[in-house]
Amino acid sequence: MITKRIIPCLDVKNGRVVKGVNFEGLGDVASPVELAKFYSDCGADELVFYDITASAEGRKLFTDILCELAKSVFIPLTVGGGINTLDDFDRVLKCGADKVSVNSGAIRNPSLVEEAAKRYGDQCVVLSADIKRVDGVFRVFAKGGRENTGMEAIEWIRRCVGNGAGEIVVNSIDTDGVKGGFDIEMLEAVCNAVSVPVIASGGAGSIDHFTHLFKTLPKVDAGLAASIFHFGEVKIAELKNELKKHGIPVRI
Protein backbone atom coordinates (compact mmCIF):
# COMPACT_ATOMS: atom_id res chain seq x y z
CA MET A 1 0.00 0.00 0.00
CA ILE A 2 1.44 3.31 -1.03
CA THR A 3 1.64 5.74 1.90
CA LYS A 4 0.33 9.29 2.10
CA ARG A 5 3.21 11.74 1.84
CA ILE A 6 3.88 14.63 4.21
CA ILE A 7 5.88 17.38 2.55
CA PRO A 8 7.41 20.45 4.20
CA CYS A 9 8.01 23.35 1.86
CA LEU A 10 10.93 25.75 2.30
CA ASP A 11 11.28 29.16 0.69
CA VAL A 12 14.88 30.04 -0.04
CA LYS A 13 16.17 33.53 -0.78
CA ASN A 14 19.83 34.34 -1.36
CA GLY A 15 20.82 30.95 0.03
CA ARG A 16 18.83 31.22 3.26
CA VAL A 17 15.46 29.84 4.32
CA VAL A 18 12.97 32.64 4.78
CA LYS A 19 9.66 32.79 6.67
CA GLY A 20 10.69 32.43 10.25
CA VAL A 21 11.68 29.00 11.23
CA ASN A 22 11.68 28.27 14.90
CA PHE A 23 13.23 25.09 16.22
CA GLU A 24 14.97 24.12 19.37
CA GLY A 25 18.21 22.26 18.99
CA LEU A 26 18.91 23.46 15.50
CA GLY A 27 22.08 25.51 15.21
CA ASP A 28 21.29 27.54 12.14
CA VAL A 29 17.57 27.55 11.40
CA ALA A 30 18.05 29.45 8.17
CA SER A 31 20.45 26.95 6.68
CA PRO A 32 18.63 24.95 3.97
CA VAL A 33 21.08 22.08 4.42
CA GLU A 34 20.56 21.79 8.18
CA LEU A 35 16.80 22.14 7.88
CA ALA A 36 16.61 19.54 5.14
CA LYS A 37 18.50 17.06 7.32
CA PHE A 38 16.29 17.92 10.29
CA TYR A 39 13.09 17.29 8.32
CA SER A 40 14.45 14.14 6.77
CA ASP A 41 15.25 12.80 10.26
CA CYS A 42 11.77 13.78 11.50
CA GLY A 43 10.14 11.57 8.86
CA ALA A 44 9.30 14.02 6.08
CA ASP A 45 8.59 11.99 2.94
CA GLU A 46 9.81 14.57 0.49
CA LEU A 47 11.04 18.16 0.53
CA VAL A 48 10.09 21.08 -1.65
CA PHE A 49 12.45 24.00 -2.10
CA TYR A 50 11.18 27.21 -3.66
CA ASP A 51 13.77 29.63 -4.91
CA ILE A 52 12.26 33.07 -4.36
CA THR A 53 15.47 34.88 -5.28
CA ALA A 54 15.17 37.61 -7.85
CA SER A 55 18.84 38.07 -8.75
CA ALA A 56 21.20 35.96 -10.85
CA GLU A 57 23.69 35.73 -7.97
CA GLY A 58 20.95 34.47 -5.68
CA ARG A 59 20.03 31.84 -8.25
CA LYS A 60 23.61 30.64 -8.49
CA LEU A 61 23.77 30.43 -4.70
CA PHE A 62 20.52 28.42 -4.68
CA THR A 63 21.88 25.80 -7.07
CA ASP A 64 25.14 25.56 -5.11
CA ILE A 65 23.18 24.94 -1.93
CA LEU A 66 20.96 22.40 -3.68
CA CYS A 67 24.08 20.44 -4.65
CA GLU A 68 25.28 20.65 -1.07
CA LEU A 69 22.06 19.38 0.47
CA ALA A 70 21.57 16.64 -2.13
CA LYS A 71 24.85 15.22 -0.84
CA SER A 72 23.43 14.62 2.61
CA VAL A 73 19.66 14.22 2.24
CA PHE A 74 18.41 11.00 0.68
CA ILE A 75 14.70 11.52 0.18
CA PRO A 76 13.03 12.94 -2.94
CA LEU A 77 13.68 16.63 -3.54
CA THR A 78 11.41 18.90 -5.56
CA VAL A 79 12.58 22.29 -6.67
CA GLY A 80 10.47 25.20 -7.84
CA GLY A 81 10.70 28.93 -8.34
CA GLY A 82 12.14 30.64 -11.36
CA ILE A 83 11.65 27.64 -13.63
CA ASN A 84 10.95 29.10 -17.06
CA THR A 85 13.01 27.10 -19.54
CA LEU A 86 14.44 23.65 -20.16
CA ASP A 87 17.80 25.07 -19.11
CA ASP A 88 16.29 25.79 -15.70
CA PHE A 89 15.20 22.14 -15.47
CA ASP A 90 18.66 21.05 -16.43
CA ARG A 91 20.32 23.36 -13.92
CA VAL A 92 18.44 22.00 -10.88
CA LEU A 93 18.30 18.35 -11.97
CA LYS A 94 22.09 18.29 -12.31
CA CYS A 95 22.33 19.45 -8.70
CA GLY A 96 20.33 16.54 -7.38
CA ALA A 97 16.67 17.60 -7.68
CA ASP A 98 14.36 14.69 -8.49
CA LYS A 99 11.35 16.70 -9.61
CA VAL A 100 10.88 20.21 -10.88
CA SER A 101 7.84 22.28 -10.11
CA VAL A 102 6.56 24.80 -12.65
CA ASN A 103 3.95 27.48 -12.12
CA SER A 104 4.12 30.88 -13.83
CA GLY A 105 6.71 29.50 -16.27
CA ALA A 106 4.12 27.07 -17.63
CA ILE A 107 1.55 29.83 -17.95
CA ARG A 108 3.94 32.08 -19.89
CA ASN A 109 5.21 29.25 -22.07
CA PRO A 110 2.48 26.65 -22.68
CA SER A 111 4.88 24.18 -24.31
CA LEU A 112 7.26 24.06 -21.30
CA VAL A 113 5.47 21.15 -19.59
CA GLU A 114 5.37 19.09 -22.77
CA GLU A 115 9.01 19.69 -23.68
CA ALA A 116 10.23 18.96 -20.16
CA ALA A 117 8.14 15.79 -19.89
CA LYS A 118 9.51 14.55 -23.20
CA ARG A 119 13.08 15.15 -22.14
CA TYR A 120 13.00 14.13 -18.47
CA GLY A 121 9.88 11.98 -18.15
CA ASP A 122 6.43 12.78 -16.75
CA GLN A 123 7.45 11.81 -13.23
CA CYS A 124 9.90 14.71 -13.18
CA VAL A 125 7.42 17.46 -14.02
CA VAL A 126 5.23 18.84 -11.24
CA LEU A 127 2.59 21.43 -12.09
CA SER A 128 1.96 23.82 -9.25
CA ALA A 129 -1.27 25.79 -9.64
CA ASP A 130 -2.38 28.78 -7.54
CA ILE A 131 -6.16 28.71 -7.63
CA LYS A 132 -8.82 31.10 -6.36
CA ARG A 133 -12.58 31.29 -6.70
CA VAL A 134 -13.75 34.25 -8.76
CA ASP A 135 -17.53 34.56 -9.01
CA GLY A 136 -17.85 30.90 -8.12
CA VAL A 137 -15.38 29.68 -10.75
CA PHE A 138 -11.92 28.24 -10.01
CA ARG A 139 -9.38 30.51 -11.75
CA VAL A 140 -5.61 30.10 -12.20
CA PHE A 141 -3.52 32.93 -10.79
CA ALA A 142 0.02 33.79 -11.84
CA LYS A 143 2.92 35.70 -10.28
CA GLY A 144 2.60 34.26 -6.79
CA GLY A 145 -1.17 34.62 -6.75
CA ARG A 146 -1.26 38.29 -7.69
CA GLU A 147 -2.57 38.10 -11.23
CA ASN A 148 -5.77 36.47 -12.46
CA THR A 149 -4.97 34.71 -15.73
CA GLY A 150 -8.66 34.22 -16.44
CA MET A 151 -8.04 30.54 -17.17
CA GLU A 152 -10.44 28.01 -15.68
CA ALA A 153 -8.34 25.94 -13.28
CA ILE A 154 -9.63 22.42 -13.87
CA GLU A 155 -9.32 22.80 -17.62
CA TRP A 156 -5.76 24.17 -17.22
CA ILE A 157 -4.73 21.26 -15.00
CA ARG A 158 -6.29 18.71 -17.35
CA ARG A 159 -4.41 20.24 -20.27
CA CYS A 160 -1.07 20.18 -18.42
CA VAL A 161 -1.59 16.54 -17.42
CA GLY A 162 -2.33 15.78 -21.06
CA ASN A 163 1.00 17.42 -21.91
CA GLY A 164 2.86 15.28 -19.41
CA ALA A 165 2.68 16.85 -15.95
CA GLY A 166 3.19 13.90 -13.63
CA GLU A 167 1.96 15.44 -10.41
CA ILE A 168 -0.20 18.41 -9.41
CA VAL A 169 0.24 20.71 -6.43
CA VAL A 170 -3.06 22.46 -5.74
CA ASN A 171 -2.49 25.71 -3.83
CA SER A 172 -5.78 27.18 -2.75
CA ILE A 173 -5.39 30.93 -2.42
CA ASP A 174 -8.77 30.99 -0.67
CA THR A 175 -7.62 28.84 2.23
CA ASP A 176 -3.91 29.71 2.25
CA GLY A 177 -2.71 31.31 5.47
CA VAL A 178 -6.11 30.98 7.14
CA LYS A 179 -5.24 27.74 8.97
CA GLY A 180 -8.84 26.62 8.75
CA GLY A 181 -8.13 23.40 6.87
CA PHE A 182 -7.45 22.32 3.30
CA ASP A 183 -9.75 23.34 0.45
CA ILE A 184 -11.64 20.05 0.18
CA GLU A 185 -14.04 21.24 -2.51
CA MET A 186 -11.27 22.47 -4.80
CA LEU A 187 -9.14 19.37 -4.23
CA GLU A 188 -12.06 17.08 -4.97
CA ALA A 189 -12.69 18.84 -8.26
CA VAL A 190 -9.03 18.33 -9.26
CA CYS A 191 -8.93 14.69 -8.09
CA ASN A 192 -12.02 13.92 -10.15
CA ALA A 193 -10.48 15.49 -13.25
CA VAL A 194 -7.05 13.83 -13.39
CA SER A 195 -5.48 10.49 -12.59
CA VAL A 196 -2.00 11.68 -11.60
CA PRO A 197 -1.00 12.24 -7.95
CA VAL A 198 -2.51 15.34 -6.32
CA ILE A 199 -0.73 17.22 -3.54
CA ALA A 200 -2.87 19.39 -1.27
CA SER A 201 -1.50 22.78 -0.25
CA GLY A 202 -2.89 25.80 1.54
CA GLY A 203 -4.87 25.94 4.75
CA ALA A 204 -3.38 23.33 7.08
CA GLY A 205 -3.36 24.58 10.67
CA SER A 206 -3.52 21.41 12.73
CA ILE A 207 -3.06 17.64 12.71
CA ASP A 208 -6.85 17.27 12.43
CA HIS A 209 -6.81 19.08 9.10
CA PHE A 210 -4.52 16.41 7.62
CA THR A 211 -6.63 13.60 9.08
CA HIS A 212 -9.77 15.20 7.67
CA LEU A 213 -8.10 15.67 4.26
CA PHE A 214 -7.03 12.05 3.81
CA LYS A 215 -10.26 10.61 5.29
CA THR A 216 -12.52 12.80 3.16
CA LEU A 217 -10.49 12.54 -0.03
CA PRO A 218 -8.64 9.22 -0.17
CA LYS A 219 -7.55 10.14 -3.71
CA VAL A 220 -5.26 12.91 -2.43
CA ASP A 221 -1.70 11.61 -2.28
CA ALA A 222 0.12 14.12 -0.16
CA GLY A 223 -0.22 17.12 2.12
CA LEU A 224 2.15 20.06 1.83
CA ALA A 225 2.66 22.85 4.33
CA ALA A 226 5.25 25.40 5.38
CA SER A 227 4.93 27.59 8.45
CA ILE A 228 3.06 25.12 10.69
CA PHE A 229 5.99 22.73 10.32
CA HIS A 230 8.61 25.46 10.62
CA PHE A 231 7.12 26.82 13.83
CA GLY A 232 6.58 23.37 15.27
CA GLU A 233 2.78 23.88 15.51
CA VAL A 234 2.49 20.53 13.80
CA LYS A 235 5.31 18.06 14.41
CA ILE A 236 5.75 15.60 11.60
CA ALA A 237 6.34 12.56 13.81
CA GLU A 238 3.20 13.28 15.85
CA LEU A 239 1.21 13.98 12.71
CA LYS A 240 2.17 10.64 11.18
CA ASN A 241 1.39 8.73 14.38
CA GLU A 242 -2.03 10.34 14.50
CA LEU A 243 -2.71 9.53 10.83
CA LYS A 244 -1.69 5.94 11.48
CA LYS A 245 -4.14 5.73 14.40
CA HIS A 246 -6.88 6.71 11.98
CA GLY A 247 -5.93 3.90 9.63
CA ILE A 248 -4.31 6.19 7.07
CA PRO A 249 -1.21 4.54 5.57
CA VAL A 250 1.97 6.45 6.43
CA ARG A 251 5.69 5.71 6.55
CA ILE A 252 6.91 5.70 10.14
Add this chain to the structure above:
Amino acid sequence: MIAIVDYGVGNLFSLASSFAAIGAEARVTSSEADLKAADKIILPGVGAFGDAAEKLRASGLDSVIKEEATKGKPLMGICLGMQLLLEKSFEYGEHAGLGLIAGEIRPISDVIPADLKIPHIGWNALKFTKKASPLFKYINEGDHVYFVHSFYGANCDDSVIATSEYGAPLTAAVACGNVMGCQFHPEKSGNVGLNILRAFCEM
Protein backbone atom coordinates in the same frame (compact mmCIF):
# COMPACT_ATOMS: atom_id res chain seq x y z
CA MET B 1 35.93 0.60 -5.84
CA ILE B 2 32.29 0.52 -6.92
CA ALA B 3 31.70 1.46 -10.54
CA ILE B 4 28.46 3.33 -11.27
CA VAL B 5 27.88 2.80 -14.97
CA ASP B 6 27.39 6.05 -16.87
CA TYR B 7 25.86 5.35 -20.26
CA GLY B 8 24.07 8.67 -20.69
CA VAL B 9 20.85 7.72 -18.92
CA GLY B 10 19.75 9.71 -15.93
CA ASN B 11 21.35 11.69 -13.22
CA LEU B 12 23.88 9.85 -11.10
CA PHE B 13 24.54 12.60 -8.60
CA SER B 14 22.36 11.21 -5.79
CA LEU B 15 23.63 7.69 -6.28
CA ALA B 16 27.27 8.77 -6.06
CA SER B 17 26.41 10.91 -3.01
CA SER B 18 24.74 7.92 -1.30
CA PHE B 19 27.87 5.82 -1.54
CA ALA B 20 29.96 8.74 -0.30
CA ALA B 21 27.59 9.06 2.67
CA ILE B 22 28.20 5.44 3.72
CA GLY B 23 31.94 5.79 3.24
CA ALA B 24 32.24 3.65 0.13
CA GLU B 25 34.48 4.58 -2.76
CA ALA B 26 32.35 4.88 -5.87
CA ARG B 27 33.17 6.20 -9.32
CA VAL B 28 30.72 7.30 -12.00
CA THR B 29 32.31 5.92 -15.12
CA SER B 30 31.85 4.89 -18.71
CA SER B 31 35.27 3.28 -18.94
CA GLU B 32 35.58 -0.42 -19.70
CA ALA B 33 38.81 -0.58 -17.68
CA ASP B 34 37.02 0.86 -14.62
CA LEU B 35 34.27 -1.76 -14.83
CA LYS B 36 36.89 -4.48 -15.03
CA ALA B 37 38.92 -3.06 -12.16
CA ALA B 38 35.88 -2.43 -9.94
CA ASP B 39 34.96 -4.71 -7.02
CA LYS B 40 31.29 -4.17 -7.72
CA ILE B 41 29.12 -2.63 -10.40
CA ILE B 42 25.96 -0.52 -10.13
CA LEU B 43 23.75 -0.27 -13.22
CA PRO B 44 21.44 2.75 -12.84
CA GLY B 45 18.81 4.00 -15.25
CA VAL B 46 15.70 6.12 -15.72
CA GLY B 47 13.47 6.67 -18.71
CA ALA B 48 12.28 4.23 -21.34
CA PHE B 49 13.65 0.68 -21.59
CA GLY B 50 14.21 0.61 -25.37
CA ASP B 51 16.15 3.84 -25.42
CA ALA B 52 18.31 2.85 -22.43
CA ALA B 53 19.02 -0.65 -23.77
CA GLU B 54 20.09 0.90 -27.06
CA LYS B 55 22.41 3.39 -25.35
CA LEU B 56 23.95 0.63 -23.24
CA ARG B 57 24.58 -1.47 -26.36
CA ALA B 58 25.98 1.51 -28.27
CA SER B 59 28.41 2.19 -25.41
CA GLY B 60 29.69 -1.38 -25.71
CA LEU B 61 29.47 -1.67 -21.93
CA ASP B 62 26.66 -4.25 -22.06
CA SER B 63 29.06 -7.07 -22.92
CA VAL B 64 31.58 -5.92 -20.29
CA ILE B 65 28.88 -5.90 -17.60
CA LYS B 66 27.73 -9.38 -18.64
CA GLU B 67 31.28 -10.71 -18.63
CA GLU B 68 32.08 -9.30 -15.20
CA ALA B 69 28.78 -10.59 -13.77
CA THR B 70 29.39 -14.04 -15.21
CA LYS B 71 32.78 -14.06 -13.50
CA GLY B 72 30.96 -13.55 -10.18
CA LYS B 73 31.40 -9.80 -9.61
CA PRO B 74 28.48 -8.35 -7.57
CA LEU B 75 26.20 -6.36 -9.87
CA MET B 76 23.17 -4.36 -8.81
CA GLY B 77 20.66 -2.72 -11.13
CA ILE B 78 18.55 0.16 -9.85
CA CYS B 79 15.09 1.08 -11.18
CA LEU B 80 15.36 0.82 -14.97
CA GLY B 81 18.82 -0.68 -14.35
CA MET B 82 17.09 -3.59 -12.59
CA GLN B 83 14.71 -3.98 -15.50
CA LEU B 84 17.64 -4.15 -17.94
CA LEU B 85 18.97 -7.22 -16.10
CA LEU B 86 15.96 -9.24 -17.22
CA GLU B 87 15.46 -11.03 -20.52
CA LYS B 88 13.16 -8.62 -22.29
CA SER B 89 10.72 -5.75 -21.98
CA PHE B 90 7.35 -5.01 -23.51
CA GLU B 91 7.57 -1.25 -22.92
CA TYR B 92 6.57 0.32 -26.26
CA GLY B 93 7.40 -2.70 -28.43
CA GLU B 94 9.65 -5.58 -27.52
CA HIS B 95 13.26 -5.06 -26.49
CA ALA B 96 15.99 -7.44 -25.36
CA GLY B 97 17.57 -6.98 -21.94
CA LEU B 98 20.84 -8.36 -20.59
CA GLY B 99 19.19 -11.67 -19.69
CA LEU B 100 21.13 -12.10 -16.44
CA ILE B 101 17.93 -12.76 -14.50
CA ALA B 102 14.89 -14.68 -15.71
CA GLY B 103 11.77 -12.63 -16.35
CA GLU B 104 10.34 -9.84 -18.44
CA ILE B 105 9.15 -6.28 -18.03
CA ARG B 106 5.42 -5.67 -18.40
CA PRO B 107 3.10 -2.72 -17.69
CA ILE B 108 1.78 -2.64 -14.13
CA SER B 109 -1.63 -1.83 -15.65
CA ASP B 110 -1.77 -5.55 -16.60
CA VAL B 111 -2.06 -6.57 -12.97
CA ILE B 112 -3.36 -3.68 -10.85
CA PRO B 113 -6.99 -2.50 -10.53
CA ALA B 114 -7.98 0.26 -12.97
CA ASP B 115 -8.71 2.81 -10.22
CA LEU B 116 -5.09 2.90 -8.99
CA LYS B 117 -2.84 5.65 -10.28
CA ILE B 118 0.03 4.98 -12.66
CA PRO B 119 2.96 5.39 -12.17
CA HIS B 120 3.32 3.65 -8.84
CA ILE B 121 4.95 6.63 -7.15
CA GLY B 122 5.78 7.14 -3.50
CA TRP B 123 6.82 5.17 -0.44
CA ASN B 124 5.73 1.56 -0.18
CA ALA B 125 6.52 -1.28 2.21
CA LEU B 126 8.76 -4.21 1.32
CA LYS B 127 7.51 -7.75 1.77
CA PHE B 128 10.27 -10.32 1.74
CA THR B 129 9.84 -13.61 -0.06
CA LYS B 130 10.97 -16.85 1.53
CA LYS B 131 14.40 -16.49 0.02
CA ALA B 132 16.45 -14.53 2.61
CA SER B 133 18.69 -12.04 0.86
CA PRO B 134 21.93 -10.67 2.33
CA LEU B 135 20.95 -7.39 0.62
CA PHE B 136 18.36 -6.92 3.37
CA LYS B 137 20.51 -7.84 6.35
CA TYR B 138 20.36 -4.31 7.79
CA ILE B 139 16.65 -3.65 7.18
CA ASN B 140 13.34 -5.17 8.25
CA GLU B 141 10.34 -6.48 6.44
CA GLY B 142 7.75 -3.69 6.25
CA ASP B 143 10.36 -0.95 5.88
CA HIS B 144 9.38 1.66 3.30
CA VAL B 145 11.29 2.51 0.13
CA TYR B 146 10.67 5.04 -2.64
CA PHE B 147 9.25 3.87 -5.98
CA VAL B 148 8.63 5.59 -9.31
CA HIS B 149 7.68 3.17 -12.10
CA SER B 150 4.97 2.16 -14.55
CA PHE B 151 6.43 -1.22 -15.59
CA TYR B 152 7.41 -4.17 -13.43
CA GLY B 153 9.31 -7.45 -13.50
CA ALA B 154 6.97 -10.34 -14.39
CA ASN B 155 7.70 -14.07 -14.31
CA CYS B 156 10.91 -13.56 -12.33
CA ASP B 157 9.91 -16.66 -10.33
CA ASP B 158 12.57 -17.70 -7.82
CA SER B 159 14.60 -14.52 -8.32
CA VAL B 160 12.08 -12.30 -6.51
CA ILE B 161 13.45 -11.40 -3.06
CA ALA B 162 10.88 -8.71 -2.21
CA THR B 163 7.54 -7.43 -3.42
CA SER B 164 5.43 -4.34 -2.70
CA GLU B 165 1.66 -4.37 -2.58
CA TYR B 166 -0.04 -1.97 -5.00
CA GLY B 167 -3.28 -3.65 -5.88
CA ALA B 168 -1.08 -6.66 -6.67
CA PRO B 169 2.28 -7.85 -5.34
CA LEU B 170 4.74 -6.04 -7.62
CA THR B 171 8.36 -7.18 -7.91
CA ALA B 172 10.40 -4.81 -5.72
CA ALA B 173 13.77 -6.57 -5.76
CA VAL B 174 15.38 -9.55 -7.48
CA ALA B 175 18.54 -11.56 -6.97
CA CYS B 176 20.18 -14.48 -8.67
CA GLY B 177 23.57 -15.23 -7.15
CA ASN B 178 25.83 -12.21 -7.50
CA VAL B 179 23.37 -10.36 -9.74
CA MET B 180 20.61 -8.33 -8.07
CA GLY B 181 18.33 -5.39 -8.63
CA CYS B 182 15.95 -2.98 -6.91
CA GLN B 183 12.91 -1.54 -8.67
CA PHE B 184 12.82 1.23 -6.04
CA HIS B 185 15.45 3.95 -5.51
CA PRO B 186 17.68 3.10 -2.52
CA GLU B 187 19.43 6.46 -2.99
CA LYS B 188 16.08 8.19 -2.31
CA SER B 189 14.82 5.87 0.42
CA GLY B 190 16.40 7.48 3.47
CA ASN B 191 18.30 5.32 5.94
CA VAL B 192 16.59 2.14 4.76
CA GLY B 193 17.97 2.73 1.28
CA LEU B 194 21.45 3.55 2.55
CA ASN B 195 21.40 0.33 4.59
CA ILE B 196 20.60 -1.66 1.46
CA LEU B 197 23.55 -0.04 -0.36
CA ARG B 198 25.74 -0.72 2.70
CA ALA B 199 24.82 -4.41 2.57
CA PHE B 200 25.65 -4.46 -1.16
CA CYS B 201 29.06 -2.89 -0.44
CA GLU B 202 29.83 -5.73 1.96
CA MET B 203 29.17 -8.48 -0.56
